[in-house]
Amino acid sequence: MKDQFYDDGKQLPVMEEFYSIQGEGAQTGKAAYFIRLGGCDVGCNWCDVKESWDSGLHPMLKTDDVVSRILQCPAKAVVVTGGEPLLYDLTYLCRLLKKEGIKRYLETSGSETLKGEWDWICLSPKKNSPPDPLIFPYINELKVVIRTSDDFLWAEENATHCSPDCILSLQPEWSSRNEILPVIIDYILANPVWKTSLQAHKYMRIP
Numbered sequence: 382m383k384d385q386f387y388d389d390g391k392q393l394p395v396m397e398e399f400y401s402i403q404g405e406g407a408q409t410g411k412a413a414y415f416i417r418l419g420g421c422d423v424g425c426n427w428c429d430v431k432e433s434w435d436s437g438l439h440p441m442l443k444t445d446d447v448v449s450r451i452l453q454c455p456a457k458a459v460v461v462t463g464g465e466p467l468l469y470d471l472t473y474l475c476r477l478l479k480k481e482g483i484k485r486y487l488e489t490s491g492s493e494t495l496k497g498e499w500d501w502i503c504l505s506p507k508k509n510s511p512p513d514p515l516i517f518p519y520i521n522e523l524k525v526v527i528r529t530s531d532d533f534l535w536a537e538e539n540a541t542h543c544s545p546d547c548i549l550s551l552q553p554e555w556s557s558r559n560e561i562l563p564v565i566i567d568y569i570l571a572n573p574v575w576k577t578s579l580q581a582h583k584y585m586r587i588p
Contacts, residue, residue: 389470390444390472390473391443391444392442392443393416393444393447393474394418394439395439395441396417396438397415398414398416398417398447400415401587401588402585402587403486403582404587405578405579405581405582406503406522406548406550406552407501407503407521411456412455412456413486414458415462415588416459418436418461418466418468419436419437419439420436420463420464421433421464421468422468422510423490423510424510425526429555430464433463433464434464444477445477447474448478451481451483452481457481459483459486460487461474461485461487462487463488463489466489467487467491467492471487471497475497475499485499486500486501490505490510490512491504491513491516491520492513494515495515495519499519501522502519502521503520503521503523503524504520504522504524504539505524505525505526506539514542517544520543520547521547522547522549523536523540523543523547523549524550524551524578525539526552526553527561528553528554530564533551533568536551549574549575550576550577551577552580553579555583
């Protein structure tokens with residue numbers, strides 16, 4: 382993936398961009414403009430956007446043009462997701478958005494070095510490509526996807542690196558939700574520092 386970097390961040394491989402409602406984590410229910418970048422160095426087998434993995438399948442768009450479209454929507458918030466968005470230097474994008482008074486939210490696995498200036502960082506760590514330890518002081522939310530009971534140990538391991546005010550969330554993997562959600566509920570009742578995160582956008586049938 383690294384040979385496809387655009388170091389100045391003035392072009393980015395955009396898989397899709399759209400205006401919708403945030404469906405996961407602490408920001409659930411808020412309107413925002415979403416930018417999904419192509420390219421991923423993690424490759425979870427349960428990923429529901431595998432088409433995002435190959436950055437070469439998605440057009441390189443001018444960051445200025447993307448920001449122009451963002452400015453046309455009423456919400457003053459942008460969620461940058463992927464794929465893995467930290468494969469790219471997002472400093473230029475963040476600078477443009479900050480200048481326009483737009484809040485910047487990042488969804489990342491943390492597998493790459495943190496780049497850009499963010500109002501909110503949601504870290505969703507993956508076992509097969511653990512996060513860069515240097516990201517933990519900067520995150521606002523730890524959101525761990527739970528597929529089996531073994532994943533609770535992974536969640537707790539990552540939580541030990543978080544600040545006391547970091548929001549800790551457990552999210553059922555979508556295809557396993559019927560089986561694992563009751564287990565998550567019981568776990569949170571026994572460990573109330575955690576909260577649930579549900580993929581509400583899928584229940585609402587929106588992007």
